[in-house]
Amino acid sequence: xxxxxxxxxxxxxxxxxxxxxxxxxxxxxxxxxxxxxxxxxxxxxxxxxxxxxxxxxxxxxxxxxxxxxxxxxxxxxxxxxxxxxxxxxxxxxxxxxxxxxxxxxxxxxxxxxxxxxxxxxxxxxxxxxxxxxxxxxxxxxxxxxxxxxxxxxxxxxxxxxxxxxxxxxxxxxxxxxxxxxxxxxxxxxxxxxxxxxxxxxxxxxxxxxxxxxxxxxxxxxxxxxxxxxxxxxxxxxxxxxxxxxxxxx
Amino acid sequence: xxxxxxxxxxxxxxxxxxxxxxxxxxxxxxxxxxxxxxxxxxxxxxxxxxxxxxxxxxxxxxxxxxxxxxxxxxxxxxxxxxxxxxxxxxxxxxxxxxxxxxxxxxxxxxxxxxxxxxxxxxxxxxxxxxxxxxxxxxxxxxxxxxxxxxxxxxxxxxxxxxxxxxxxxxxxxxxxxxxxxxxxxxxxxxxxxxxxxxxxxxxxxxxxxxxxxxxxxxxxxxxxxxxxxxxxxxxxxxxxxxxxx
Numbered sequence: 001x002x003x004x005x006x007x008x009x010x011x012x013x014x015x016x017x018x019x020x021x022x023x024x025x026x027x028x029x030x031x032x033x034x035x036x037x038x039x040x041x042x043x044x045x046x047x048x049x050x051x052x053x054x055x056x057x058x059x060x061x062x063x064x065x066x067x068x069x070x071x072x073x074x075x076x077x078x079x080x081x082x083x084x085x086x087x088x089x090x091x092x093x094x095x096x097x098x099x100x101x102x103x104x105x106x107x108x109x110x111x112x113x114x115x116x117x118x119x120x121x122x123x124x125x126x127x128x129x130x131x132x133x134x135x136x137x138x139x140x141x142x143x144x145x146x147x148x149x150x151x152x153x154x155x156x157x158x159x160x161x162x163x164x165x166x167x168x169x170x171x172x173x174x175x176x177x178x179x180x181x182x183x184x185x186x187x188x189x190x191x192x193x194x195x196x197x198x199x200x201x202x203x204x205x206x207x208x209x210x211x212x213x214x215x216x217x218x219x220x221x222x223x224x225x226x227x228x229x230x231x232x233x234x235x236x237x238x239x240x241x242x243x244x245x246x247x248x249x
Numbered sequence: 250x251x252x253x254x255x256x257x258x259x260x261x262x263x264x265x266x267x268x269x270x271x272x273x274x275x276x277x278x279x280x281x282x283x284x285x286x287x288x289x290x291x292x293x294x295x296x297x298x299x300x301x302x303x304x305x306x307x308x309x310x311x312x313x314x315x316x317x318x319x320x321x322x323x324x325x326x327x328x329x330x331x332x333x334x335x336x337x338x339x340x341x342x343x344x345x346x347x348x349x350x351x352x353x354x355x356x357x358x359x360x361x362x363x364x365x366x367x368x369x370x371x372x373x374x375x376x377x378x379x380x381x382x383x384x385x386x387x388x389x390x391x392x393x394x395x396x397x398x399x400x401x402x403x404x405x406x407x408x409x410x411x412x413x414x415x416x417x418x419x420x421x422x423x424x425x426x427x428x429x430x431x432x433x434x435x436x437x438x439x440x441x442x443x444x445x446x447x448x449x450x451x452x453x454x455x456x457x458x459x460x461x462x463x464x465x466x467x468x469x470x471x472x473x474x475x476x477x478x479x480x481x482x483x484x485x486x487x488x489x490x491x492x493x494x
Contacts, residue, residue: 152338155301156400157328157356166351170342245342 038213046219049205050226056123056201057188057230063127064187068134075139086135093132098193101125106197122194130187134180141176142168174245181238185231202226250312250408250439251276252298254465257307259293266293267304268463274456275470280434282454282471283443286486290463291443292335292412298441299410300327311408328356331401335413337393339385345372345396346381349403357404364403371399375429391422398429402438409433410441447490451475459483 074086093101102125110121145168153163195204206219252274259267267290274281283291296302297309300316300323309316317323339348346368353364372381375395377388385393394414401409411430415423427449434440434453444450450457450471457474459467459482466480478484 148334148336148338149340151301152332152334152340154327155299155332155334155338156352157324157404158352159324162355166355167340171340174342 067131
């Protein structure tokens with residue numbers, strides 16, 4: 001093992017030990033009696049909730065990337081109505097609480113459209129909300145590609161579609177990666193709000209579990225771990241991708 | 250080749266880059282050099298001649314054919330030319346080889362194997378054979394500029410347009426690139442070159458267009474321009490440039 005990575009490992013363990021001690025001291029100070037045995041019986045519920053959260057998050061990620069890309073194209077469009085519409089959608093989605101969007105979207109819009117399945121509606125609404133943020137991340141990345149690259153693309157004879165496909169998007173993807181990963185992590189955590197339209201995802205399952213087993217906090221520690229199990233590898237994978245795309249300088 | 254512009258204007262916002270520029274070369278100019286002080290309109294005129302920029306008004310005529318203004322036709326016309334810029338402008342996410350192959354395959358309908366063969370042939374000719382797999386950031390400035398020239402030459406362009414191709418290079422690399430351009434000119438390639446390298450222009454160019462503040466001050470055979478320039482501005486420019494070389 002080379003020196004920098006062994007030093008890194010040392011510091012990781014040292015910090016982990018200090019933080020663990022801090023947590024232990026804090027918890028010890030409040031004299032809370034942990035009752036792990038009573039929630040163990042609800043483990044299958046917990047796992048079911050975890051898979052529901054994963055499924056919704058994956059679905060919403062796909063929706064958010066499509067929505068984000070479409071809104072980015074719309075915002076960059078020279079067609080005035082399309083530009084205004086996309087800008088308006090982005091501002092409304094980003095500027096209002098997800099809770100309100102879920103309630104209005106499910107009880108009013110989806111009902112009017114006769115779509116009853118809360119999983120589908122929830123996934124689409126969450127995807128649209130996160131997509132509005134992605135649209136701005138994508139737009140920033142696309143606009144950061146220099147004018148000289150666009151000119152070079154034109155000079156080799158690319159039309160606008162080819163310029164996007166071969167020059168702008170491949171370069172913009174790398175610049176959009178850090179922001180996009182952050183947004184995906186937020187998306188996974190935001191999926192907990194879907195309980196307001198009756199979806200029993202992980203957080204809702206834990207609430208049910210806590211109340212059925214007459215415990216107050218036991219479910220929340222595994223809950224945090226269950227989220228971290230997904231979000232930490234996601235961040236790690238994104239950093240790996242970023243390194244793979246690192247070609248400038 | 251014969252190049253001609255008639256009262257061409259081009260603005261960037263409030264800045265008038267070309268202000269009614271008109272000139273005409275003779276019928277058999279092979280290397281046309283655009284000279285003049287910075288901000289005089291050389292780069293803009295080069296882009297207009299190559300069809301990369303459409304002028305707001307006026308007419309551009311290449312070999313007695315007026316350049317089209319309709320976007321589809323303009324793109325078709327543009328695809329017959331090759332461009333090299335001051336800042337190399339290779340695509341940074343692609344290797345030197347891919348930079349050449351991609352336009353050949355996507356724009357000029359070369360099959361992958363033919364595009365590959367053509368790209369390697371040019372890389373070899375420009376001394377970049379061993380570097381074909383490298384991305385632009387791994388190449389020196391001179392190598393990047395030679396790769397950019399290879400990319401521009403690959404589809405066998407009618408016109409090769411070079412916009413100050415050595416301005417960002419140190420003297421050694423400048424020499425490398427100028428050697429390549431001279432070889433191309435001697436090999437019969439039709440070239441339009443915007444440059445500050447006055448002694449190089451003197452060696453390779455057969456026609457000079459001298460621009461100041463977006464207007465053509467002088468357009469004449471190279472020999473005449475360097476021996477007996479008619480405009481006072483051209484005389485001043487030449488004297489200024491030759492003071493230290």
